[in-house]
Amino acid sequence: xxxxxxxxxxxxxxxxxxxxxxxxxxxxxxxxxxxxxxxxxxxxxxxxxxxxxxxxxxxxxxxxxxxxxxxxxxxxxxxxxxxxxxxxxxxxxxxxxxxxxxxxxxxxxxxxxxxxxxxxxxxxxxxxxxxxxxxxxxxxxxxxxxxxxxxxxxxxxxxxxxxxxxxxxxxxxxxxxxxxxxxxxxxxxxxxxxxxxxxxxxxxxxxxxxxxxxxxxxxxxxxxxxxxxxxxxxxxxxxxxxxxxxxxxxxxxxxxxxxxxxxxxxxxxxxxxxxxxxxxxxxxxxxxxxxxxxxxxxxxxxxxxxxxxxx
Numbered sequence: 001x002x003x004x005x006x007x008x009x010x011x012x013x014x015x016x017x018x019x020x021x022x023x024x025x026x027x028x029x030x031x032x033x034x035x036x037x038x039x040x041x042x043x044x045x046x047x048x049x050x051x052x053x054x055x056x057x058x059x060x061x062x063x064x065x066x067x068x069x070x071x072x073x074x075x076x077x078x079x080x081x082x083x084x085x086x087x088x089x090x091x092x093x094x095x096x097x098x099x100x101x102x103x104x105x106x107x108x109x110x111x112x113x114x115x116x117x118x119x120x121x122x123x124x125x126x127x128x129x130x131x132x133x134x135x136x137x138x139x140x141x142x143x144x145x146x147x148x149x150x151x152x153x154x155x156x157x158x159x160x161x162x163x164x165x166x167x168x169x170x171x172x173x174x175x176x177x178x179x180x181x182x183x184x185x186x187x188x189x190x191x192x193x194x195x196x197x198x199x200x201x202x203x204x205x206x207x208x209x210x211x212x213x214x215x216x217x218x219x220x221x222x223x224x225x226x227x228x229x230x231x232x233x234x235x236x237x238x239x240x241x242x243x244x245x246x247x248x249x250x251x252x253x254x255x256x257x258x259x260x261x262x263x264x265x266x267x268x269x270x271x272x273x274x275x276x277x278x279x280x281x282x283x284x285x286x287x288x289x290x291x292x293x294x295x296x297x298x299x300x301x302x303x304x305x306x307x308x309x310x311x
Contacts, residue, residue, distance in 0.1 A: 011240035011253075014121045014298040015133035020085035020092055027083055027159040036091035037072045037081075044071030044093040045084065045135050048103050048114045052132040054124070055112040061120060063128045064112030071095045074107045082138055082161035084131065094135035094161075096142065118246070121298045133245045138162070140247035141175040149173065176248055181220040182208035183254035184304040185231055185263075190277050191308055192229065192263055193284075193294075194270040202291050204274060204284065206301040208251070221256050228269045231258040239307065242300040253300045255308060281309035 026032050036042045043065040046053040055064035066074070068091065075081045075095040082094040097103050104113050117136060121129050138161060148155045148166035155164040155173060164173040184206045185192040193204040209224035211217065222233035235257040242251040263273045276284055285294045285306045295301045 011303060012126065013240065013242035013300050013303065014126070015129055015243045015245065016241075017126050018130035018134045019127045020087055020131070022085040023083075024162070027162055033083055033160055036083075037068050037093065039091065040067050040069055042068035042091040042093065043087075044068050044095055045131055046071065046074070046095050046097060046103070046108060046111075046114075047132070047135055047139060048097040049099075050117065050136055050140065051114040052117055052120070052136075053104065053108065053112045054115050054120060061115070061123045062125065063132060066095070066108060066111060068093055070107070074103060078161075079157050081157075082135060084135065092131075094139070096135075096139040118298070122296070130243075133243055137177075137243065137245035137248055138175050140245060144247070145173055177243075178249045179211045179217075179220075180208055180244075180249050180251050181211055181217055181224060181254060182206050182251050182300060182304070183221045183225065183236065183256040184301075184308055185225055185229065185233075185256050185258045186308060187258050187260065187275075190275045191281055191305065192231070192258070192273055192275055193305070194229065194265060194274075195272045196269065197271050202293055203295060204276075204292060205295050205299075206253075206304050207270070208301075209269070211252075217252055217254070221254050225256060225258060228266050229273050230264045230266075231261055233257070234259050239304055240300065244300075251300045253304050255304065278309050278311070281305050285309060 045063055046066050053064045054061045071093055080096040084092040084094050117132055145164060146155060148171055150171040151166060151169040153166055153168035155166045158165040194207050195204055207224055207228050211220040218236040221236045225231045225233050233256045237255045239253040239255055241253060244251050265271060265273045283289050284292060287293050294305050
């Protein structure tokens with residue numbers, strides 16, 4: 001597949017920028033889908049246990065696209081197929097492969113190797129990382145929603161992988177996205193970052209938490225800041241967002257101004273908090289502070305800290 005452009009926004013994070021026309025109006029068109037799956041010019045992205053199939057190109061790793069007829073055979077049925085959309089006139093699918101046996105040593109031998117998506121995210125072309133993240137997000141949803149949440153019976157695939165239908169009670173289920181407010185708290189010329197016990201030693205990041213029903217983005221940010229650090233938000237400014245397919249989050253990046261006060265970690269979500277000046281935050285992002293570093297550029301938290309520190 002030729003190089004694919006990525007949409008031009010102020011901030012396009014890793015896993016964003018899927019360039020396909022999702023062609024959602026064709027998902028229920030069985031004749032169209034059957035024809036495109038049989039077309040050797042149609043392509044597919046392959047994932048095995050959540051890992052995309054990649055190959056080494058002249059400029060580094062790329063997704064290894066599989067001809068759609070082979071992908072259909074490897075998938076073994078509609079349950080593991082997803083119609084991703086159109087690249088110009090080329091149909092693009094994805095297949096979800098599971099199990100202990102590596103398909104790169106079986107039906108997909110010689111086409112590439114399966115690699116961890118998070119580890120490969122910055123090495124892949126941005127648009128292809130977005131493609132792989134879309135497929136992973138849908139497949140993770142499918143893996144967790146094989147049974148109807150209304151009556152408990154097994155559900156079936158619909159709309160080319162974008163819906164599940166219960167044959168027992170006719171309930172329809174759609175891929176979920178879990179919104180997360182992630183905010184850099186700032187007070188004058190300093191910002192606050194925190195540490196969770198699960199973080200790599202020395203890593204500091206922006207505070208974050210899942211939004212709750214009946215809550216605005218601003219309210220979620222204010223609640224999380226109070227709960228995790230005891231700080232009062234006075235103003236919340238939107239920065240950007242990032243799809244995060246682990247398994248189905250949408251990271252909503254914010255800069256949150258907070259009132260004067262002593263920040264105290266709650267010892268449940270956070271084990272420690274720390275204030276940094278703008279100069280110190282720049283050094284944190286650049287890795288110039290011994291024993292302390294920011295999240296990698298693949299994470300929106302990195303860019304929240306970087307944007308504020310350079311402001």
